[in-house]
Amino acid sequence: RKTALNALYGLMQSADPIRVLVTGAAGQIAYSLLYSIAKGDVFGKDQPIILVLLDIPPMLPVLDGVVMELQDCALPLLREVIPTDKVEVGFKDLDAAILVGSMPRKEGMERKDLLKANVAIFKTQGAALEKYAKKTVRVLVVGNPANTNCLIASKSAPSIPKENFSCLTRLDHNRARSQVAMRCGVPADAVKNVIIWGNHSSTQYPDVHHAMVNVHGKEVEAYSAVKDDSWLKGDFISTVQLRGAAVIKARKLSSAMSAAKAICDHMRDWWFGTLDGEFMSMGVYAGGNSYGIPEDLIYSFPVHIKNKSWNIHDGLPVNDFSRAKMDATAAELVEERDTALSFLSQ
Amino acid sequence: MCITNPACCTVFGTITDRTMRVSYTNIWYYCLWLKDFRLHFPRATSFAAHAYKRLTGHLVTTLISRNRGDLLLLEQWEDSPSYHTKMSAEPVRVLVTGAAGQIAYSLLFGIAKGDVFGKDQPITLILLDITPMLPVLDGVVMELQDCALPLLREVIPTDKEEVAFKDLDAAILVGSMPRREGMERKDLLKANVAIFKSQGAALEKYAKKTVKVLVVGNPANTNCLIAAKSAPSIPKENFSCLTRLDHNRARSQVAMRCGVPATQVKNVIIWGNHSSTQYPDVHHCKVNMAGSDLACFDAVKDDDWLKGAFISTVQQRGAAVIAARKLSSAMSAAKAICDHMRDIWSGTPQGEFVSMGVYSSSNSYGVAEDLIYSFPVHIKDKQWKIVDGLAINDFSRGKMDATAAELVEERDTAVTFLSA
Numbered sequence: 001r002k003t004a005l006n007a008l009y010g011l012m013q014s015a016d017p018i019r020v021l022v023t024g025a026a027g028q029i030a031y032s033l034l035y036s037i038a039k040g041d042v043f044g045k046d047q048p049i050i051l052v053l054l055d056i057p058p059m060l061p062v063l064d065g066v067v068m069e070l071q072d073c074a075l076p077l078l079r080e081v082i083p084t085d086k087v088e089v090g091f092k093d094l095d096a097a098i099l100v101g102s103m104p105r106k107e108g109m110e111r112k113d114l115l116k117a118n119v120a121i122f123k124t125q126g127a128a129l130e131k132y133a134k135k136t137v138r139v140l141v142v143g144n145p146a147n148t149n150c151l152i153a154s155k156s157a158p159s160i161p162k163e164n165f166s167c168l169t170r171l172d173h174n175r176a177r178s179q180v181a182m183r184c185g186v187p188a189d190a191v192k193n194v195i196i197w198g199n200h201s202s203t204q205y206p207d208v209h210h211a212m213v214n215v216h217g218k219e220v221e222a223y224s225a226v227k228d229d230s231w232l233k234g235d236f237i238s239t240v241q242l243r244g245a246a247v248i249k250a251r252k253l254s255s256a257m258s259a260a261k262a263i264c265d266h267m268r269d270w271w272f273g274t275l276d277g278e279f280m281s282m283g284v285y286a287g288g289n290s291y292g293i294p295e296d297l298i299y300s301f302p303v304h305i306k307n308k309s310w311n312i313h314d315g316l317p318v319n320d321f322s323r324a325k326m327d328a329t330a331a332e333l334v335e336e337r338d339t340a341l342s343f344l345s346q
Numbered sequence: 347m348c349i350t351n352p353a354c355c356t357v358f359g360t361i362t363d364r365t366m367r368v369s370y371t372n373i374w375y376y377c378l379w380l381k382d383f384r385l386h387f388p389r390a391t392s393f394a395a396h397a398y399k400r401l402t403g404h405l406v407t408t409l410i411s412r413n414r415g416d417l418l419l420l421e422q423w424e425d426s427p428s429y430h431t432k433m434s435a436e437p438v439r440v441l442v443t444g445a446a447g448q449i450a451y452s453l454l455f456g457i458a459k460g461d462v463f464g465k466d467q468p469i470t471l472i473l474l475d476i477t478p479m480l481p482v483l484d485g486v487v488m489e490l491q492d493c494a495l496p497l498l499r500e501v502i503p504t505d506k507e508e509v510a511f512k513d514l515d516a517a518i519l520v521g522s523m524p525r526r527e528g529m530e531r532k533d534l535l536k537a538n539v540a541i542f543k544s545q546g547a548a549l550e551k552y553a554k555k556t557v558k559v560l561v562v563g564n565p566a567n568t569n570c571l572i573a574a575k576s577a578p579s580i581p582k583e584n585f586s587c588l589t590r591l592d593h594n595r596a597r598s599q600v601a602m603r604c605g606v607p608a609t610q611v612k613n614v615i616i617w618g619n620h621s622s623t624q625y626p627d628v629h630h631c632k633v634n635m636a637g638s639d640l641a642c643f644d645a646v647k648d649d650d651w652l653k654g655a656f657i658s659t660v661q662q663r664g665a666a667v668i669a670a671r672k673l674s675s676a677m678s679a680a681k682a683i684c685d686h687m688r689d690i691w692s693g694t695p696q697g698e699f700v701s702m703g704v705y706s707s708s709n710s711y712g713v714a715e716d717l718i719y720s721f722p723v724h725i726k727d728k729q730w731k732i733v734d735g736l737a738i739n740d741f742s743r744g745k746m747d748a749t750a751a752e753l754v755e756e757r758d759t760a761v762t763f764l765s766a
Contacts, residue, residue, distance in 0.1 A: 032452065035677050065670030072663065072678035074594040074601070074608035174494040181494070188494035243492065250485030257455050258492035 017048040017079045019094050023125070024101025024143065025053030025083070026062040028253060032260035033100070038070060038078045042268045043096075050080045054090035055101065087124065091132040096271075098263060099125060099153065102143025107248050114144055115336065119343040122149040126156025135160055138270055138308065141167040142263060146200045147283050147298040148336040152344060154285070154298070163309065166270070167283030169196040169204065169300035171255070171262035176206040176240045180213065183236075184225050190214035191222070195302045196281040197322075198329025199336070204300065205325035206240040208232055210316055233321060274305045279313045290314045293326065297333045437468040437499045439514050443545070444521025444563065445473030445503070446482040448673060452680035453520070458490060458498045462688045463516075470500045474510035475521065507544065511552035516691075518683060519545060519573065522563025527668050534564055535756065539763040542569040546576025555580055558690055558728065561587040562683060566620045567703050567718040568756040572764060574705065574718070583729065586690070587703030589616040589624065589720035591675070591682035596626040596660045600633065603656075604645050610634035611642075615722045616701040617742075618749025619756070624720065625745035626660040628652055630736050653741060694725045699733045710734045713746065717753045 020037060022030050030053070036042060038051060051070070055063050063083040070081050084090050091097070102121055103114045122141070129137060137160065141150035146167035154165040173196045174188070181188040192212050197205040211222035226232055247255040269280055279302040286299040289312055293299050303310040318326065440457060442450050450473070456462060458471060471490070475483050483503040490501050504510050511517070522541055523534050542561070549557060557580065561570035566587035574585040593616050594608070601608040612632050617625040631642035646652055667675040689700055699722040706719040709732055713719050723730040738746070 031677060032455070035452070035681065061670050062672070065667050065675075066677075068663070068667050068670065069675050069678040071598045071602065072591065072595045072667075072675065073681045074598045076607040076609040171492065175492045178491045178494045182491065187496040187499075189496040243488070247485050247488050247492075250481050250488065252482070255485075255489050255492065257451060257486075258489040261455065261493040261495075 015047060017050045018043060018096065019050045019052060019092075021052040021054060021090055021094050021097040023054045023090070023097075023099045026055040026059035026066060027100065028256040029100050029142065029259050029263075031066065032256040033098070033263055034066065034070060035073060035075075036260060036264050038073065038075045040077050042264050043271055045077075048077050048079045050082065051078060052090055052092075052094070053081065053083045054087070055083075055085060057085045060085055087128040088132060091125070091128040094129070094133040094137045096267065097129065097133065097137055097139045098142065098267065099139065099149070100142045100263075102149065107245075107252070115148065115339060116343050118143065118145065118149050119152055119340050122152040123156045123344060126153035129153065129160060130157040133160070137164060138267075139165045140263065140267055140270075141165070141283075141298075142259065144200065145336060147300070147333055148340050150283060150298040151296075151337060152340055155344070162285040162287065165285065165298070166266070166310070167200060167298050167300075168259075168262060168266055169200050169281045169283050170266040171259050172196045172200060172204055172206065172240055172243075172300075173281040174258070174262050174265065175243050176208065176236075179236055179239055180208060180211065180222055180226065183228075183231070184213050184215060186213060186215060192278050193302070194222075194281070195279075195316075196300045197326045198300055199333050200283060200300065201329075201332065202241045202245075203329040203332045204241055205322070205329055206237055207322055207325075208236075209319070209322060210302075237325075269305055270308060270310070273307070274303075279304055282310060284310055284312070291318065291326065293330050294334055297330065297337060299330065299333060435466060435468055437470045438463055438516060439470045439472065439512075441472045441474060441510050441514050441517040443474045443510070443517075443519050446475040446479035446486060447520065448676040449520050449562065449679050449683075451486065452676040453518070453683055454486065454490060455493065456680060456684045458493065458495045460497050462684050463691055465497075468497050468499045470502065471498060472502045472504065472510050472514075474504055474507070477505045480505055507548040508552060511545075511548040514549070514553040514557045516687065517549065517553065517557055517559045518562060518687065519559065519569070520562045520683075522569065527665075527672070535568065535760060536763050538563065538565065538569050539572055539760050542572040543576045543764060546573035549573065549580055550577040553580070557584060558687075559585045560683065560687055560690075561585070561703075561718075562679065564620065565756060567720075567753055568760045570703060570718040571716075571757060572760055575764070582705040582707075585705065585718070586686070586730070587620060587718050587720075588679075588682060588686055589620050589701045589703050590686040591679050592616045592620060592624055592626065592660055592663075592720075593701040594678065594682050594685065595663050596628070596656075599656055599659055600628060600631065600642060600646065603648075603651070604633050604635060606633060606635055612698050613722070614642075614701070615699075615736075616720045617746045618720055619753050620703060620720065621749075621752065622661045622665075623749040623752045624661055625742070625749055626657055627742055627745075628656075629739065629742060630722075657745075689725050690728060690730070693727070694723075699724055702730060704730060704732070711738065711746065713750050714754055717750065717757060719750060719753060 022034060024030055038049060043049060053063055067081050067083050070078060102118050141153060143149055150165050150167040154162050173194060176194040177191045178188045181191045190213060194211045195207040197207055208222040212219045213222050213225035215225055223229060223232060244255060274280055281300050282303050283298045283300045284303060286293045286297045287295045302313040304313055442454060444450055458469060463469060473483055487501050487503050490498060522538050561573060563569055570585050570587040574582050593614055596614040597611045598608045601611045610633060614631045615627040617627055628642040632639045633642055633645035635645055643649060643652060664675060694700055701720050702723050703718045703720045706713050706717040707715040722733040724733060
């Protein structure tokens with residue numbers, strides 16, 4: 001029996017490696033992220049990985065240090081690590097791309113300050129995906145402003161399906177879950193089906209009208225479990241919206257650890273699917289959505305995922321309170337998009 | 347061969363007399379694939395269904411029929427607590443010092459996720475740092491909350507020893523003066539004696555006597571000895587220092603040389619001090635190549651490298667990473683800390699030994715007593731035992747003695763600071 005198991009193992013370990021790119025690879029978020037990817041927490045404990053690390057030329061010595069450390073971690077799934085500053089190396093034959101690299105947010109900096117510089121970055125990277133990556137590549141955009149950067153990248157890679165692009169709102173989703181969980185005195189995984197609508201910014205709308213909390217073995221609606229509607233419609237929302245700034249203020253640095261965790265959650269769920277009855281938040285292409293959100297945006301919706309494809313969870317009732325908030329964040333995204341498109345054509 | 351949909355990834359079942367469990371995530375989902383599994387374990391279907399029914403009720407039928415035909419993923423899991431005690435287990439109290447710093451930032455997530463103390467072991471995490479770092483520590487606490495990790499019962503940030511060391515099951519003492527490019531290890535000695543004397547006394551006063559203490563902050567061996575001496579009623583065997591990073595570095599250097607994954611290199615040894623006098627010894631190391639275990643010297647076929655550049659590469663790797671990153675090796679150090687602590691908690695696999703800095707008294711290798719010295723150890727039931735009887739040639743003897751001499755000198759200097 002033991003030999004049969006070993007034989008099974010042997011077959012599994014010889015699976016073809018996948019090529020995974022992380023940009024901004026010499027930076028803070030990547031430093032928290034790379035280890036989890038290389039360990040197998042994202043793509044599976046039997047999926048060997050070729051990890052491609054892209055950053056700008058001045059960061060190449062630091063990147064060498066990161067490569068040394070990954071070697072020193074002695075991780076069996078890591079077949080190869082390729083540090084580079086060249087897009088033709090970075091984007092070649094990719095199965096997955098996690099675009100972390102962009103201008104980092106410092107205390108006091110507005111998100112719109114980042115927009116112009118980032119349009120240039122993501123236009124180039126979208127074009128590189130178009131030219132070098134597999135057409136099946138799954139792209140997760142993290143660098144802020146994530147939704148608009150994702151849209152720009154997607155528009156610059158016209159022959160890659162728009163559905164293959166997404167942006168990260170899972171961090172906000174996890175923050176919303178944990179706020180509700182702490183309020184109810186339960187572990188964070190006892191809270192399901194929170195939704196983050198819209199932009200990964202201070203206009204995001206954390207919505208718990210459809211969330212369920214497991215209290216002493218019973219599934220209870222979040223509003224009934226929390227028993228504080230004014231908190232759920234007030235401070236809860238602003239806490240989640242402004243959490244990023246609160247962490248920067250305390251740490252003097254962006255939230256690398258929790259962002260890395262959210263990136264792993266997002267990518268793992270995209271790869272392996274969501275459970276029946278559960279949905280997660282992802283920034284995805286809004287074309288054809290049934291919630292009255294303007295098309296041609298990357299907007300965060302509740303999604304199911306199966307066979308590496310997401311589907312927006314349709315049919316959730318939307319009350320007036322939610323409607324207004326969903327529209328407000330959509331309006332901000334429309335404005336960002338229009339500004340970005342003007343930079344794009346320059 | 348591809349594995350489809352192992353997403354819902356905790357499978358629970360019993361095969362004859364062994365308990366098997368597969369886990370990917372901290373969240374216990376149920377999913378069962380039946381094709382090859384059924385081939386090897388014909389009775390699986392009925393008992394697995396029974397196991398699920400006992401635990402999850404209506405989920406059983408749906409999952410089995412949905413996933414029929416896929417490949418089963420199996421992983422042996424030793425010493426597993428039974429499922430029904432999963433979330434009701436008493437949390438372990440784990441302290442990390444230097445908690446607002448770089449290494450802790452890479453480490454805390456791995457601990458809170460369950461990689462160290464087990465995927466069913468809830469944790470109370472205590473974070474100690476100096477008063478000026480408390481605002482940064484608050485940011486770290488926020489991030490840990492935002493990770494939404496089910497095992498993390500409580501996070502307690504503090505600058506007070508009486509809070510931090512209370513009732514501890516495990517203490518990871520990372521906090522000390524960080525090493526900057528060009529700084530010698532002896533520069534750190536004096537300041538660190540004061541820190542570890544105080545922390546040893548706090549362990550003595552507040553922690554459980556069963557506490558397992560891992561000292562990381564450099565100079566790790568001597569800091570560990572000072573802490574142990576300052577906590578006389580806690581067994582010296584409960585104290586260890588980290589040489590697992592050097593051990594992992596040695597493994598990976600040999601692995602890269604042989605073109606195999608690092609996990610196919612076993613039983614390297616780090617002897618002595620976690621410093622540039624450490625001796626990475628591969629005379630007893632085995633490399634699994636093309637299905638068979640080769641002695642390392644036969645696999646590498648380059649004695650000069652193994653007795654020369656290999657040793658100096660491992661010895662100086664820390665400095666090389668600092669030169670490149672301009673910061674200490676947080677990621678790989680955190681990984682080594684997790685490996686070291688996890689092996690203390692769950693034991694080492696049969697036939698494999700790991701390197702740990704432990705109390706040297708009564709060792710059979712002629713190493714001076716009353717030191718914390720890195721040896722090859724087995725671990726079982728949270729107790730380590732030095733692997734005795736390994737043949738030591740003249741080359742190794744020379745190097746083992748040199749690093750012991752450095753440790754004796756460090757100890758003697760430190761002890762003078764201790765009484766000053």
